[in-house]
Amino acid sequence: MLTLPQLPTEKPLAERVASILARVLGAALAAAALMTLPATVARAIARALGTAMSALLVLALSAGVARAVTVSPTAVYISSRNPSALLTLINTGTRPEEIELSLGFGYPVSDSTGQLRVDIVETAPSGEPSVAPYLRVFPRRLVLQPGQRQVVRVMVAMPAGAADGEYWGRVLVKSRGGEPPVEQTQGNVRMQLSLETTFATAVFFHKGEVKTGIAIPSVAAQRAGDSVQFTIDLKREGNSAYLGRVRAELLAPNGSVVAEVEDVVAVYRALRRRFVLRTGAPLPPGKYTVRYVVDTERPDLPPQGPTKAAAVTGSVGVD
Amino acid sequence: MTPRTGFHSLVALLLASWPMPATAQSAQAVSVVPVQSLSFGLLVPGRREAVSVTDAGRRAVVALSGSGAMDVTLVLPSALETPAGDRIPLQFSAGDAVLLTTAGSTLATLDPLEVNRVQLQNDRTVLLVLGGTAVTPATTRPGHYTARVALLLNPPGT
Numbered sequence: 001m002l003t004l005p006q007l008p009t010e011k012p013l014a015e016r017v018a019s020i021l022a023r024v025l026g027a028a029l030a031a032a033a034l035m036t037l038p039a040t041v042a043r044a045i046a047r048a049l050g051t052a053m054s055a056l057l058v059l060a061l062s063a064g065v066a067r068a069v070t071v072s073p074t075a076v077y078i079s080s081r082n083p084s085a086l087l088t089l090i091n092t093g094t095r096p097e098e099i100e101l102s103l104g105f106g107y108p109v110s111d112s113t114g115q116l117r118v119d120i121v122e123t124a125p126s127g128e129p130s131v132a133p134y135l136r137v138f139p140r141r142l143v144l145q146p147g148q149r150q151v152v153r154v155m156v157a158m159p160a161g162a163a164d165g166e167y168w169g170r171v172l173v174k175s176r177g178g179e180p181p182v183e184q185t186q187g188n189v190r191m192q193l194s195l196e197t198t199f200a201t202a203v204f205f206h207k208g209e210v211k212t213g214i215a216i217p218s219v220a221a222q223r224a225g226d227s228v229q230f231t232i233d234l235k236r237e238g239n240s241a242y243l244g245r246v247r248a249e250l251l252a253p254n255g256s257v258v259a260e261v262e263d264v265v266a267v268y269r270a271l272r273r274r275f276v277l278r279t280g281a282p283l284p285p286g287k288y289t290v291r292y293v294v295d296t297e298r299p300d301l302p303p304q305g306p307t308k309a310a311a312v313t314g315s316v317g318v319d
Numbered sequence: 320m321t322p323r324t325g326f327h328s329l330v331a332l333l334l335a336s337w338p339m340p341a342t343a344q345s346a347q348a349v350s351v352v353p354v355q356s357l358s359f360g361l362l363v364p365g366r367r368e369a370v371s372v373t374d375a376g377r378r379a380v381v382a383l384s385g386s387g388a389m390d391v392t393l394v395l396p397s398a399l400e401t402p403a404g405d406r407i408p409l410q411f412s413a414g415d416a417v418l419l420t421t422a423g424s425t426l427a428t429l430d431p432l433e434v435n436r437v438q439l440q441n442d443r444t445v446l447l448v449l450g451g452t453a454v455t456p457a458t459t460r461p462g463h464y465t466a467r468v469a470l471l472l473n474p475p476g477t
Binding site: 092300301 | 350351352353356357358379381385387388390392399433434465466467468469470471472473474475476477
């Protein structure tokens with residue numbers, strides 16, 4: 001018989017509550033020291049302490065689980081004129097975090113149903129514009145104490161003869177946490193099941209002129225019960241990834257918008273996306289249309305970030 | 320010391336001793352912490368042991384917090400393995416993952432075999448919960464069995 005181990009549960013919350021109690025007791029002692037003051041003052045202090053304790057308790061219970069490592073920004077843009085950038089790692093948790101940085105390559109691809117996946121590999125397939133072999137990050141390993149932040153420098157040393165264009169890579173920030181290994185021994189059987197987290201931060205390196213655009217080889221819209229399924233095929237143009245967004249609106253026979261959807265997209269080569277436009281009610285009979293726009297508005301990315309391109313609009317009738 | 324200054328001093332003391340989390344530079348920052356690993360409990364050779372996402376004591380729990388969206392891919396092991404190649408197969412299927420609030424309400428059912436979009440708002444913590452099934456062979460031998468569940472976090476649209 002084997003028993004698999006289990007990580008401690010909700011420990012950070014317990015520690016936090018204990019910390020609160022310690023502080024409250026400390027404050028109560030301070031209040032006791034002030035008891036030589038008149039009774040009215042003592043009552044005021046007691047009321048204040050009671051209010052503060054209640055507020056702290058609410059804070060503790062609403063804070064939930066302690067947090068760990070935060071990585072920002074979510075995408076890094078580097079150019080040949082300024083071949084380095086910074087990533088900031090912050091340990092917002094309550095335990096030391098072991099961090100390991102590595103490099104990889106990968107971008108979103110889709111299957112025939114529009115389901116996305118990102119396969120991260122160490123070595124890019126031949127023919128891919130990978131910047132990974134020329135990326136350097138420093139430091140590669142570190143331990144972040146609670147509350148500590150660390151700046152990681154990301155540099156590109158691209159060979160002089162490299163062609164103009166955009167090169168892609170990923171900085172992988174792996175965080176294991178400061179927990180002891182999850183391991184248990186039963187007789188001659190030892191078991192270990194670990195949980196780890198990897199942030200895959202996209203790196204874009206621009207050399208020379210870069211441009212992008214989007215072509216839409218096909219779109220389709222079909223009724224599916226009370227909703228409409230909208231499928232759009234996107235094909236990148238130029239020599240730079242198309243990081244943008246797709247917005248789609250479902251128009252009723254009278255032209256009114258009855259449903260809408262919006263999502264970000266990253267088209268490195270080609271991508272199929274499928275959206276469901278829901279009205280929340282049965283669709284009355286009639287001729288419906290899906291109107292869409294694909295543009296490069298991405299306020300979530302650094303301002304110097306995605307290559308801009310003209311918006312593409314269109315519409316398709318619902319079958 | 321007057322009553323008012325005493326009150327202010329106490330409040331200041333409390334606030335000064337309260338640890339404030341560091342602030343991220345990006346509004347899209349998301350942080351993740353494994354809270355609880357998947358625990359199959361007592362495994363009987365020759366039998367399957369399934370852990371449901373509703374099994375609070377044995378399911379895996381990962382806390383996600385921050386603001387913005389994140390595409391979460393679970394890189395799941397096919398087995399617990401020893402260096403010698405002995406295996407305890409693990410199975411994961413659609414319905415083996417859900418997204419919960421910290422109060423336990425279900426936000427969404429996830430497919431652990433696909434990329435899942437998680438939308439975080441206002442720094443609130445949500446919990447990604449994972450279940451699974453261990454299929455222990457009748458011939459399980461002593462050894463050091465290891466496996467790793469990895470969460471790959473990719474900012475959407477990058």
